[in-house]
Amino acid sequence: xxxxxxxxxxxxxxxxxLTGCLHNVTPETKVPKMxxxxxxxxxGNPDVIILNVRIPAEWKRDALKLKG
Numbered sequence: 360x361x362x363x364x365x366x367x368x369x370x371x372x373x374x375x376x377l378t379g380c381l382h383n384v385t386p387e388t389k390v391p392k393m394x395x396x397x398x399x400x401x402x403g404n405p406d407v408i409i410l411n412v413r414i415p416a417e418w419k420r421d422a423l424k425l426k427g
Contacts, residue, residue, distance in 0.1 A: 402425070
């Protein structure tokens with residue numbers, strides 16, 4: 360398979376996945392938030408996953424980061 364066809368398929372699959380993931384997201388969608396006081400006791404728990412969704416430039420610019 361040539362590289363152009365490969366990347367065309369990759370971009371198509373990514374588009375399909377993202378379109379499916381974003382289908383149910385609307386401006387009215389409420390995202391639950393928690394305070395740092397609520398988060399602190401959960402840190403270190405192996406069942407808790409913290410996902411940072413900031414773009415790389417935003418993450419690098421911000422001095423506040425969770426250790427590890």
